[in-house]
Each structure stands twice: as structure tokens, then as C-alpha cells.
Amino acid sequence: MKSLNKDIQKKIEDWLTPSYDEGTRKAVQDLIDNNEETELTDSFYKDLEFGTGGLRGIMGVGSNRMNKYTIGKATQGLVNYLKKQFPDQEIKVAVSYDSRNNSQAFGQLVANVFAANGIKVHLFTALRPTPMLSFAIRHFGCQSGVMLTASHNPKEYNGYKAYWNDGCQLTAPHDKNVIDEVNAINAVNDIKFEGHTHNIIPVGDEIDQLYIDANKKLSIHPEAVLVQKDLKIVFSPIHGTGITIVPKMLEAWGFENVSVVAEQATPDGNFPTVIYPNPEEEDAMALAKKKGEEIDADLVLATDPDADRVGIAVKNNKGEFQLLNGNQIGSLLIYYVLSAKSELKQLGANPYIVKTIVTTNLESEIAKYFGVPCYETLTGFKYIGELITNLGDSAQYLVGGEESYGFLVGDLVRDKDAPNSCAFLAEMTAYFKTKGKTVYEVLLDIYKEFGCYQEKLISLTKKGKAGAEEIQTMMAGLRHNLPNTLGGIKIREIRDYQLSQTTDMSTGERKAISLPKSDVLQFITVDGDVISARPSGTEPKIKFYCSVKENLRDTSDYLDLQNVLEAKIDRMMKDIVG
Numbered sequence: 001m002k003s004l005n006k007d008i009q010k011k012i013e014d015w016l017t018p019s020y021d022e023g024t025r026k027a028v029q030d031l032i033d034n035n036e037e038t039e040l041t042d043s044f045y046k047d048l049e050f051g052t053g054g055l056r057g058i059m060g061v062g063s064n065r066m067n068k069y070t071i072g073k074a075t076q077g078l079v080n081y082l083k084k085q086f087p088d089q090e091i092k093v094a095v096s097y098d099s100r101n102n103s104q105a106f107g108q109l110v111a112n113v114f115a116a117n118g119i120k121v122h123l124f125t126a127l128r129p130t131p132m133l134s135f136a137i138r139h140f141g142c143q144s145g146v147m148l149t150a151s152h153n154p155k156e157y158n159g160y161k162a163y164w165n166d167g168c169q170l171t172a173p174h175d176k177n178v179i180d181e182v183n184a185i186n187a188v189n190d191i192k193f194e195g196h197t198h199n200i201i202p203v204g205d206e207i208d209q210l211y212i213d214a215n216k217k218l219s220i221h222p223e224a225v226l227v228q229k230d231l232k233i234v235f236s237p238i239h240g241t242g243i244t245i246v247p248k249m250l251e252a253w254g255f256e257n258v259s260v261v262a263e264q265a266t267p268d269g270n271f272p273t274v275i276y277p278n279p280e281e282e283d284a285m286a287l288a289k290k291k292g293e294e295i296d297a298d299l300v301l302a303t304d305p306d307a308d309r310v311g312i313a314v315k316n317n318k319g320e321f322q323l324l325n326g327n328q329i330g331s332l333l334i335y336y337v338l339s340a341k342s343e344l345k346q347l348g349a350n351p352y353i354v355k356t357i358v359t360t361n362l363e364s365e366i367a368k369y370f371g372v373p374c375y376e377t378l379t380g381f382k383y384i385g386e387l388i389t390n391l392g393d394s395a396q397y398l399v400g401g402e403e404s405y406g407f408l409v410g411d412l413v414r415d416k417d418a419p420n421s422c423a424f425l426a427e428m429t430a431y432f433k434t435k436g437k438t439v440y441e442v443l444l445d446i447y448k449e450f451g452c453y454q455e456k457l458i459s460l461t462k463k464g465k466a467g468a469e470e471i472q473t474m475m476a477g478l479r480h481n482l483p484n485t486l487g488g489i490k491i492r493e494i495r496d497y498q499l500s501q502t503t504d505m506s507t508g509e510r511k512a513i514s515l516p517k518s519d520v521l522q523f524i525t526v527d528g529d530v531i532s533a534r535p536s537g538t539e540p541k542i543k544f545y546c547s548v549k550e551n552l553r554d555t556s557d558y559l560d561l562q563n564v565l566e567a568k569i570d571r572m573m574k575d576i577v578g
Contacts, residue, residue, distance in 0.1 A: 004041060011044040011063055019188040020069065027061040042464040048074075049179060054169060056150050056159035056538050059102060066150075066158040071106055072191040074160055075113040077182030078144065081174070082119070086143055094140060094203070096124040096133040097148035098306040099240045099267035100158050103127070106148045110160075115199035116192035124203045127267060129241045129307030131408075131417035134167035134385075135211050136203060138413070149306035152278035153539060155271050168385030168414035172516060208245060211412075212252045215420050218410040220340045221431045225254040228430035232297040235422070236261035236288040238277045239268040240305030242418060249419045255426055259295055261288050261302075271305070279304055279311025280405055282323060289313045289321050297321075299429045299439070303418040308381075309405040310418040312425060314439040326403040327360035327455045327547075328443060333407055333421070334363050335446055336428040337399040338370040347372065347398075352391070354384045354400030357497070357520065358532045358545045362446070362453040369450070372398070378497070378518045379534060381406050385414030403455065403545070444555040452552040454565035458544045458577055459536075471535045471542045478521055478533055478576070486523060486531060487571030495522040523576070529568075531576055544577050 004012070015028050031040050043062025048055050048070055055074055059066045082091050093114050097107035104127065111123040122140050124133075130147050137145040143165045150157035162170045162178065170178060185191065219225070233250060235258055237243040243265055250258050263273055264287055271277040274284045279302045292300035292313055300313035300321065312329055316322045324332075334353055341347045352373045355363045367374040377383035381402060388397045388411050401407035406416030409424045432442050447453070462470045479498075484491055484505065495502040497520040500513045520534045532545040546569045552561055 003037060008041060008044045012040060015044075015061065015063075024061050024067070024069070031061075038464065045465045047183070054159060054161035056153065056157060058156050059158050066102075066106075066160070068109060069188060069191075071109060071160055072113055072188075072193060073185050074162075074178075074182055075110050075146070076117070076185055076191040078146075078162055078178050079114060079117045079119060080184075081178045081181045082144055083117075089143075090120065091144075092120040092122065092140060092142040094122040094124075094133055094136040094142050094145040095148075096128050096130075096136070096145075096203075098130070099127050099269055100148075100150060100305060101155065101269035102158055103148045103269065106158065106160075107146075109193075110146050110148065111200050112194060112197070113192060115197055116195040118196060119199060121200045122203050123200050124207075126205075127241045127244065128207075129245055129303075129417075129419060130161065131308055131413045131415050131419065132207065132211055132245065133161075134163060134413035134415040134417075135214075136207060137163055137165065137167040139207070139210065147306065151306055151538065152276065152280070152304040152309060154276055155269060159538075166385070166389040166414055168389055169380075169382035171382050171386045208248060211245070211419075212249050214412050215249065215410075215423060216252055218412070218420075219253060219423075219427060220337065220344070220346070221427060222254065224431040224434050225427055228433050229254050230257045231255055231299065231426065231430050231433065232295055233258045233426055234261065234288055234292045234295065234297045234300045235259070236264045236285075236291075236302040237267075237307065238264050238274060238279065238284055238302055238304060239266065239271050240277065240303060240307060241267065242303035242307035243267065245419045246301070246303060246307065246422050249423050250426055253423050253427065255430075259291060259297070261291050263287055277305050279309055280326065285311055285313060285323055289323070292321050298433065299426060301422050301425065303422070304405075307418040308416045310407070310421045310425070311405055314429075316440045322440065324443070325455060326401075326405040327362065327453065329405065329425070330355070330401045330403065330407055331360060331362045331366060331446060331453075332428065332439065332443060333401070333409065333424060334399050335366050335442070336424070336431070337409060338366060338372055340431070341398065342370050348396045350395035351398050352395050353398055354387055356380070356383070356402040357515070357522070358534065359401070359403040360453050360455055360547055361528075361530070361549075362450055365450045366446070376515075378515055379520070380537060381408075381416045384408070388414060403457070441555075444552075444558055447552045447558065448555055451549045452558065452561055452565070453547060453549045454562060454569065455545065455547045456566075456569045456573065457546075458573060459541045460544075460577075461539075461541050463540045467540050471540075474542055475519060475521070475533065475535065483523065483575060486525060486529075486575045487568060489525040489527055489529065489572070491523050492526045493524040495520075495524070497522075525572075529572065531572055533576065544573060546573055548572070
């Protein structure tokens with residue numbers, strides 16, 4: 001392994017010392033004996049870092065992998081930071097986990113490290129959705145919490161989402177400060193893995209009813225659910241935690257005709273029926289969609305493994321089931337919540353909605369129509385949660401989300417919440433059905449009223465150290481060779497969130513961007529089209545988002561206009577992605 005650089009070699013040598021258990025040492029030695037240089041490089045070239053979704057990586061040995069030691073180190077670093085932030089206080093945390101391979105064991109490991117450090121741990125006794133971890137932190141008055149999940153990543157991944165006392169994932173300065181504490185741990189022996197198990201308090205299914213009851217109080221049109229209690233709903237948890245709570249939630253709201261996709265009902269970290277357990281993927285929704293066709297459903301729902309994201313399918317005007325994207329789902333939810341509350345005069349004092357910078361501007365147009373401010377945040381729901389916390393009682397959060405299928409109605413938690421979203425999507429469907437409208441017809445009505453928006457996302461996967469460097473090179477290349485046009489359309493404005501500035505391309509005038517720095521570039525054309533380039537914070541990908549808009553004169557023109565917009569997107573994307 002002499003070809004590896006010295007820093008990597010030193011890390012490998014450290015992991016071969018008796019400080020690490022025999023199984024770990026053997027796994028490292030096997031990589032060496034088999035001359036797995038690429039795997040060794042990718043496993044040791046850096047330490048896992050908190051990104052937009054916390055700690056996330058492939059399971060295995062090494063400092064850049066999810067394992068006992070990287071998780072233990074992260075937890076010990078979090079412990080050390082908590083003790084500095086809350087001196088002379090009894091510190092409490094909540095810990096939960098999803099259906100992924102090793103998640104339960106990792107959850108117990110995290111609880112043990114907290115307990116060994118004298119911290120009280122509310123540990124879930126069985127897998128539950130991520131939003132319930134956020135709910136539990138707030139319910140039990142915890143200072144922090146950890147969810148073991150890699151969300152919608154492939155099966156070889158696992159992850160560690162760290163939360164603060166408001167139930168929101170760590171944001172600045174806490175995220176960076178925890179990283180500093182983690183990096184200050186120089187030896188495995190500094191991690192307390194065992195002891196004081198009496199500090200672990202089990203959390204059973206009693207939390208389910210508390211969570212469901214709190215959500216049910218948010219219902220806007222319970223009378224519509226009563227009328228449409230036989231609404232045909234198909235639900236798939238895609239082998240994840242959604243099975244533990246979504247059917248219960250829908251039943252509690254009054255829906256009596258929910259069909260669960262049997263092939264995907266059992267939690268299984270191998271996700272045997274899908275490649276990517278992500279409701280954004282057409283393949284992951286295929287079985288649910290098929291079930292919807294079989295029973296002629298009104299609504300098809302599917303959640304990702306930790307049940308913080310939800311995808312849906314509805315019947316179009318031809319009677320065919322059609323998947324809606326995250327921008328469409330979010331726009332429908334926002335339209336339903338704002339229109340319903342406006343009609344009932346329940347918007348409240350200082351209401352607002354939130355979306356991320358790469359989410360469709362249709363949402364802000366809907367909010368403007370109802371006289372409700374729309375705030376924008378960086379990508380990552382933790383920034384939405386942070387905004388809700390910062391505004392506090394001075395304003396009322398109603399609804400918001402991001403294009404990546406994460407939504408939240410009401411402020412019970414500080415994270416995207418699929419069970420909550422499933423209930424509201426079902427209620428929305430029931431309400432519009434009482435008005436003689438399908439969800440698809442309402443979407444077309446929205447496009448006619450506010451403009452027809454169409455979006456597309458291109459994700460390029462670049463794995464390992466070489467992939468990370470390639471992504472950095474791509475972003476640097478874009479900044480060095482800023483385009484003047486995209487798809488033959490002149491660029492009006494460029495927003496560089498890394499430089500915290502926006503540039504008017506016709507005058508050269510520059511203005512500051514108030515959001516925190518982030519490696520995102522946005523190009524806005526004279527037509528109002530938006531293309532964004534952004535390396536993912538949770539996956540080895542660089543993502544390109546495109547959103548275009550045209551007026552829709554009549555809903556009967558929608559399919560033809562869709563083709564026009566699709567061609568426009570392809571021309572623009574070709575110029576920036578190649």
C-alpha cells in the first residue's frame with residue numbers, strides 16, 4: 001500500500017492497533033491483503049462530516065465509513081459539546097432508528113455512549129419515523145437527539161442525524177462546533193462506549209398516540225373526511241418505518257379504506273423490491289401505482305425508509321395514474337392549506353410559508369395571492385426548521401417544504417414529516433372530491449391561475465474521493481466560465497451563494513445575499529427561468545435543477561404546453577450539463 005499517501009497510511013495503521021476490536025482490525029487487514037487501494041482510499045481519506053442531513057455514508061470500516069467508531073466518536077463529540085452548552089443541568093436526549101441494516105444496533109450504541117457519559121436517554125424500543133424523533137425531543141424536553149437513518153439512500157448507506165433542543169437538525173453554530181469537538185477526540189479510548197445503562201429510558205408505542213392526536217388537531221376540513229371516509233387510498237412504506245404510523249394516522253383522521261402494498265409492508269434494510277428506496281424514483285413507486293390501478297384508488301402514497309418524504313400518484317384526465325413531482329405536491333399542499341384557511345378566516349396573525357431556494361417559485365406566487373409571506377432558505381429542511389424556531393411566536397408557520405418530497409403542515413416538529421403530509425394529502429383529496437374535483441384537475445387550475453411551471457432535476461453521481469474532486473472541479477468551472485445565455489435565452493441575473501452575492505448581468509451591479517454561504521449557483525433568465533447547480537450534502541452527487549414557466553390559457557392546452565416546456569428545459573440543461 002505504498003502508493004497511498006502518508007495521511008491515509010497513518011490512519012490505516014491506527015485502525016490496526018488494539019484500540020480497535022478484532023473484527024475491525026481483520027476487516028482492514030483483509031482490504032490490505034486484497035490490494036483494495038481504491039476502497040482503502042475512499043474509506044480513510046477523510047472523516048465523515050455533518051452535511052445538510054448530518055452524518056451519512058457507506059457502512060464499513062474506516063474513518064469515512066459508518067461504523068461503531070465513527071458513530072461513537074460523533075456521539076462523544078456531541079456529548080462533550082452538550083456538557084459545555086448546558087453546564088450544571090441534567091441533560092436529556094432522544095434516540096431513534098429506521099429499518100436500515102444495523103440501524104437498531106447503531107441506535108443502541110449511541111444510547112450507550114450517551115448513558116455512559118451520564119446523560120438520560122429516551123430510546124425508542126422499535127423503529128419509528130424521523131419526524132417522531134423530532135416530536136419526542138420537544139415532548140420530553142430534551143437538549144438533543146439522534147436519528148439513525150440514511151433516509152432514501154441505497155441499502156449500503158446508513159446515517160446519523162443530530163438534533164438540537166428545538167427538534168431541528170443541527171445548524172450553525174452548533175453543527176460546526178460539534179464537528180470541532182469530534183475532531184478534538186484524538187484516541188478511541190476517549191470514547192465511553194459502556195456503563196450507566198440505568199440512564200436509558202425506553203420509549204414505547206405510547207408516543208404514537210400523542211403524536212397522532214397532536215397532528216389530528218391540525219385538520220382543517222374534518223367534515224370532508226367524514227363525507228369521504230371511504231376514499232380509496234393506497235399506501236406503501238417501501239420497506240421502511242412508515243408502516244408503524246401512517247396507517248394509524250389515516251385511520252385516526254377517519255379514513256376507512258386504506259390498502260397497504262403487501263410486497264413493501266415489512267421493514268427490511270435490504271429493500272428487496274427496489275434499487276433506491278426513494279419515492280422520487282419511478283421504480284420505487286411502481287408497486288404502489290400498480291395497486292392503485294387495481295383498486296381504482298383516489299390517492300396513492302409512498303414514504304421513504306425513515307418516513308420523512310412522501311411521493312404520490314393521482315389519476316389524470318385520461319384516467320391514468322400519474323406520479324407528481326415534489327414541486328407539484330408542495331404547491332398543492334400550500335394551495336390547499338392557504339385557500340382553506342383563508343376561506344374559513346383561519347390564517348391567523350402573521351402567517352407565513354417557507355420553501356428552499358431550489359423549490360418552485362409557484363409556491364411563492366400562491367402565497368402572494370393569499371397575502372401570505374413566503375420565506376426562502378438554503379436547501380435542507382433543517383434551515384426551514386431553524387427559521388420556524390427563530391421566528392417563534394412572532395409569526396405563525398402554516399406550511400412549507402422542499403422539492404425533494406419533504407413537507408410539513410403546522411409546527412409540531414422541526415423536520416419534514418411524511419405521516420403529517422400523508423394525512424393532509426388525503427384530507428386535501430377528500431375535500432376537493434366533495435367539490436367535484438380531482439387532485440389533478442386542481443393542479444391544472446393552479447397552473448391556469450398562476451402560470452404553468454415545469455421542473456426537471458438532473459443528478460450526476462460521482463463516488464469516492466475522485467468523485468468529490470470532480471464535483472468541485474465542475475463547480476469551479478461553472479464559476480470560471482459563467483454563461484451569458486442558456487438554451488438561447490439571455491441570463492438576467494446570477495446568484496452565487498458561495499460568494500453571498502447576486503450579479504445583474506446587464507448592469508454588473510452586485511448585491512449581497514443574506515442567507516448563509518453555500519456552494520450553490522443560480523442562473524435566472526430574462527424569461528424568469530431558473531437553473532441551479534448544487535453539490536448534494538447527503539449523497540455523492542451534483543444536482544442541476546431547472547424551472548421554467550409559461551402562461552396556460554386553458555387547461556385543455558396543458559399537455560401541448562408541457563411538451564414545449566420540456567423542450568425548453570432540455571435546451572437549457574444541455575448548455576450547462578452537456
